[in-house]
Amino acid sequence: MSKVLLVHAKGGPPLGHVLSRTAARAEVHLLALSALPPAVAGPARRLCASVVTPDETHRSDLVSLIVERAETVGADAVLTFSEYAVVAVAEACETLGLAGAGNAAALARDKRLMRRTWQQHALPQPEFRPVRTEADLHAAARELAGPLLLKAAWSAGSTAHQIIRDPREVPAAWARSREVMAESAQLGFAELHVAEADADFVVEQIVTGTASDWFDEPGWGDYVSVEGVVAGGTFHPVCISGRMPTVEPFTERASITPALLAQDAQDRIVDLARRAVDALGLRDCGTHTEIKLGAGGRMWLIETAARFGGAMTVPQIEEVFGLDLVGVLVDHLVGRPVEWPERALTPERARGAAGSLVVLAVDGEGEAWRGRKVWDFPSVTADVSLSRGSELSVVPESSLADGSVVPVYDPAAGANTMAALCLLSATTPKTVLHDFEVLVDALPHVLPAARPEEVPA
Structure with a gap:
């Protein structure tokens, strides 16, 4: 039986699903x-031939640590689903001579390198400037129209994002972004x-998106993500x-599979994602490409990752399209033949949503809840009426325990202040x-109020 070394770090699809x-x-x-998340610790030891948690003294050279462990277990493949370990795993695979994202992995991780590469290929994206100091940010604010x-060049989950509407806001934005990266x-x-990655930033113009030119119904966001796989340097879009x-x-706030797009719109979006991935030169890995949608058919690349989408993107695809992305990637990495979708899967191929x-x-308008609340999933299932046939569940390893006080939303900290991750299965x-x-509208009303003594000081 083939052997796989799975490198786990925070982020990415739920570890239980991946394992x-x-x-x-x-x-x-x-x-x-x-x-390991408490909900996964037990199953992990049953499912894995070995579980190793290195101490801090062994983490100074992460690539060597991965290589040594892979050689010890005789791994036929090494993979990770975490954004924070992508580059190290790619470099380890190069050393081991195993299939992986390749030397281009850093281009899909460092947003400065990513944008420079796309600029060289004349791909549509916001105007940008790399930033390492407050002086760099002041210069960019003078050069770029606001x-x-x-954003931090190596961040994920929308952390350390700061909107700058006036050059006078530069000092505060710079200080807060650096503070959030440390947190x-x-x-x-x-x-x-990558050493000192928390010091690398990029600033870019905010482009104006519109969902109404792309979706027939209101409520959709003005961006999408194209999920895919690169195998032997060839990009295969999934959905x-x-x-x-x-x-x-x-x-x-939410990801929905599949996106309700007309075929022509889907084809154009997938084509841009393909050009973005091809420009980066990735070799063998999952991909997740985010694209901003504008008026008149305009599009801008937001970013591409050399790994599958996080949260529940991978389980959603398996449920809706019956495609086990983790399994097929493992098969490919260990050298088994894989049949990839001939083209991106469409809503017509979906089994529900x-x-x-x-x-x-925050409520549906983005306003903070009035008063602190306690996360309690049973209250949600009991008091929120969903559509007939809809099933709601909570992802324990990505959620606070019931009875925990919901954090105050911090715009700069992004997903760091989430309380829970919920999965919904529905007909469409x-x-x-x-x-x-x-x-979203019901949560602040159905969740119990936190008692004063429960609220952290």
Whole structure:
């Protein structure tokens, strides 16, 4: 049986889902760079041939650590689903002579390099400037027409985003973004391999998106993601996921599979995603490409990752299209033949629809809840009326325990202040969108109020 070294770190699809699908195809050896979620610790030890959690003294050279562990277990493939470990795993695979994202992995991780590469290929994207100092940011604010978005070059989950509408806001935005990156590192949401990655930023013009030119019904966000796989350097699109509108500044609230797009629109979006991935030169990995949708058919590339989409994107695709992305990637990496979809799967091929909702303490208008609330999923299922045939569940490893106080939403911290991750299965994408809107409106009313003594000081 083939052997796989799975490198776990925070972020990405739920570890429980990834482990079960990988273990169905290979003998799994788990290298845990982040603590295992309590809900997964037991199953992990049953599903894995070995589980190793290295101490801090062994993490200074992460690539060597991965290579050594892969050689010890005789791994036929090494993979990760975490944004923060992508570059280290790609470099380890190069050293080991195994299939992987390749030397181009950093181009799909560092937003500065990514944008430079797309600029060289004349691909549509916002105007940008790399930033390493406050002086760089001041210079960019003079050169670029606002409003601008400051983001960390190596971040994920919409963390450290700051909107700059006036050059006078530069000092505060710079200080807050750097502060959030330091806080994220303490929580384990930070690049694990590249030294001083928390000092790298990029600032870009905010382009104006519109969903109405792309979707027939209201409620959709003005961007989508194209999920795919690169195998032997060839990009294979899988499907397009739609979104609800983001929460300011650009924190993602919900992903919905599939996106309800006309065939012509889907073809144009997939073509841009293909050109974006091809420009980066990735070799063997999952991909997740986000694209902003504008008026008159305009599009702008937001970013591409050399891994599958996070949250519940992968489980959604399996539920809706019957495609086990984790399993087929494992098969490919260990050298088994794989039949990829001939073209991106469309809503006509879907068996219902699915979506994932990030629970944030803001209402449908993006306004903060009045008063602190306690997360209690049983109250949600008991008191929120969803559409007939819809089924709502919570993802334990990505959610606070029932009885926990919901964090105050921090626009700069993004997904770091989420309370829970919910999965909804429904009959159509339109139903998912409707039920999520109902949920967002109902949550501040159905969740119990936190007692004063429960609220953190």
